[in-house]
Amino acid sequence: MARITHERWKVYGNVFDQFTINVIIKLSKQKHIDELISPISIGKEANIFSAKKTEEKTTIFRIVKIYRLEACNFNKMYDYIKHDPRYYNIKKQRRQVIFAWVQREYRNIMKAREAGVKVPMPIALLRHLIVMQFIGDESTGETAQRLKQAPPKNPKEFFQKLLKNLKLLYQKAHLVHGDLSEYNILNWKEIPVIIDFSQASPIDAANADELLDRDIRNMVSYFKKYGIKIRAEELKNSIKTTK
Ligand SMILES: Nc1ncnc2c1ncn2[C@@H]1O[C@H](COP(=O)(O)OP(=O)(O)O)[C@@H](O)[C@H]1O
Ligand SMILES: [Mg+2]
Structure with a gap:
């Protein structure tokens, strides 16, 4: 069961738009996270949050990277991604570019990981959100x-x-x-x-x-x-x- 309490709802509502809240809920229904805990970094294009996930009494931290749908510079993203042979056909349309950008990042982490590069383990991708391994101490949140x-x-x-x-x-x-x-x-x-x-x-x-x-x-x-x-x-x- 998704553990988004009423209190959390209020907090989320102040920070995220409804579309983003729905993606967070879906990720928690899919059991990738239980709830977001706190912001770790506020970047130009994306915000990073810690999240918690409990499984059989063990709680671990995870990382959720959330791209800003409205605030990010999709023109710049487009200028980069159009050179990538995997995305030659991309149209210059805000959401399409952002979702492709996030998907590309996820695929890149997967490829790097498969090649043995030390990167966070990618866990889930949904729309403009990426869930990944927490680098640090997963049990204390350091x-x-x-x-x-x-x-x-x-x-x-x-x-x-x-x-x-x-x-x-x-x-x-x-x-x-x-x-x-x-x-x-x-x-x-x-x-x-x-x-x-x-x-x-x-x-x-x-x-x-x-x-x-x-x-x-x-x-x-x-x-x-x-x-x-x-x-x-x-x-x-x-x-x-x-x-
Ligand atoms: N998997 C992770 N584990 C721990 N900290 C992370 C992880 N991913 C990101 N961070 C923290 O969040 C910051 C911003 O993340 P990053 O992916 O570089 O986003 P941005 O695109 O905003 O630069 C990082 O510098 C790091 O401090
Ligand atoms: Mg960075």
């Missing part, structure tokens, strides 16, 4: 911090782990992330977890190389601050080639 706030204790080791993930992403998932930075890498107990695959594109997309170069520049300049000296071309070769 979230992993972003690399920005939690720099690695051993930068060299951390960088090597990250590089392994980027190789898998490129060579096995055939994706480039497209928005890689210290904001979209979480540091959970010195293990890098890559999140936010909303801009990730297949390596054969027209703009893939441009996206990859930007990701690489971000990584080079972030790790430089922690004593890792690597040139962009060197990193690019390493991501693209085995060994």
Whole structure:
């Protein structure tokens, strides 16, 4: 049974439109979550909430990413997604673009996960909502911090782990992330977890190389601050080639 209490209804009603509330209810009927708990991040295009899910007396936290139907910049989304061969036929229509965008993010996380990249496990996708694994301590709700706030204790080791993930992403998932930075890498107990695959594109997309170069520049300049000296071309070769 969906556990949305009367009190919750009132809270939800102040924050979400009816369409979004209906999607939340459906996700809870499908038993992916019981209820939303609290906002974790308010972004430009989407908001992130923690949610709880109880199964046989064990309660765990989950993450729900909710795109803003009215406020997000669907023109920008369209400009990105139209280069993705998976979405060549997309029409420039607000809801269609947003739902495709969210679906694309979900598919990207799945592909990355299947390739062995350390990402949150995708759990459910419905319209403009994604339910995924909570990175951090699922039982207490302590979230992993972003690399920005939690720099690695051993930068060299951390960088090597990250590089392994980027190789898998490129060579096995055939994706480039497209928005890689210290904001979209979480540091959970010195293990890098890559999140936010909303801009990730297949390596054969027209703009893939441009996206990859930007990701690489971000990584080079972030790790430089922690004593890792690597040139962009060197990193690019390493991501693209085995060994
Ligand atoms: N699966 C997750 N587990 C824990 N925290 C998360 C998770 N997904 C997102 N977050 C938190 O929410 C923030 C925003 O999520 P993100 O997917 O990057 O959205 P945005 O598109 O707004 O940048 C992240 O920087 C991180 O702090
Ligand atoms: Mg982000």
